[in-house]
Amino acid sequence: MGSCGDRAVGVRGLPDRAQHARRVRESRPRRHRRRERHRHGAAPPARGGGDAARIAGHTRWPARRARAEHRRRHHRRSRGRRRARDVRVPRGERDRERPHALGCAADRRARAHVRSRPVRCRGGPHGVEGARVIEIVGLTKSYGEHRAVDGLDLRIETGELTVLLGPSGAGKTTVLRCINRLIEPTSGRILVDGVDASTLDPVELRRSMGYVIQNVGLFPNMTIRENVAAVPRLLGWDKKRTAERVEEMLDAVGLDPARYGPKYPRQLSGGEAQRVGVARALAADPPVLLMDEPFGAVDPLTRERLQKLMRDLQRRLKKTVVFVTHDIDEAVLLADRIALMRDGRLEQHDTPEAMWRRPANEFVSRFFGENLGLRVIIRHCLADVRLKPLPDGAPDLPRIDAGVSLKEALAELVGRRARALVVVRDGSPVGLFDFDVLVESLAEESACDAR
């Protein structure tokens, strides 16, 4: 029988030369053997990016690489077995035989495939290019006995920003990852513009859905410009169009392309990196955007700026956005509709206003607490509320644009320690904003509620 580390096999004896080679190999220090094993057989170091890398279209690359790796191991194993009939083989040796020839070729083929293959999304009314509405029908995802998502029905409307809200562990991320098929449901269906997502090519599906996650997952070895250009390049856009789009997207997220384009992700702050993440997700102009706690890891001030950026972008772009968060303020600020989840189930799906006025159950009222009314009100635009008339003459008060939210107006009022603000539209004063306006707006909303 062989010693520990050797395969226990029937030995018919090795030819002299082979015995000598084996002795030489075994006499090498262990660290050399480990280094060789890594060089020849081990999986390559991760290129960074995780899910985002897969989403950005590198999906095929690591998947094929994994398959190649599997084949390589399998190949080695079966050869090992064949040889095992005749010889005693120390464990490390098998890894060094004909080192990863199969893996290398497969890797090369996979990379060439990604580079050369023009990605054609299925167009037309049922193709992913035209996808806008996402319908989730009876979605269940189980992990063993535990149901992370439990019979979820949810319709996410065209051009709306739907927030998946709920406590940690409610199943929000699981739903998002089922939508872009990073994970497959246990049962139920997801329809993308009426087409069952399980019948679509997952890579094409993902490329039609921008994806932003916490800590972004930018490719660390690519510049910011290359990061943002990743999906357009995979989609076969020409250089000029890609370059223009990269500039446009960096501008849109408030980063100067000349300054930030050549930098690497490690040279950015958390907030800047998150902006790049948004720019990258939007670069190929996908009709759907999936965002999983995208601003969860940045400081409160940066977070507020990013939320504002997101709100303004969405007003312009009108994507179908599914935005996961557990932050009520963020949800109320951004959402056209909120889908409130608990334990994998949907508690209520409605506009923030409707949830405030007509909470579906005790859990919903408790989850939002006392302040939902105020939260809902302050997301309104100054232009939407009944302002006080202007006094005669030009009042000596700070001015504020009618396009800002009540939240910003309130912050300005408090910050400036002013008794009122003059609201200006297109350069002309249109009314006064003060605390009374806010209180009356709240009262009016409550009256609507009573009606």
Ligand SMILES: Nc1ncnc2c1ncn2[C@@H]1O[C@H](COP(=O)(O)OP(=O)(O)O)[C@@H](O)[C@H]1O
């Ligand atoms: N890969 C997994 N294996 C086992 N359990 C998981 C896995 N992913 C998620 N879960 C469980 O499913 C539940 C929902 O997870 P998740 O969707 O991440 O929640 P949320 O995003 O709302 O915080 C949690 O209880 C979590 O522990």
Ligand SMILES: [Mg+2]
């Ligand atoms: Mg989550």
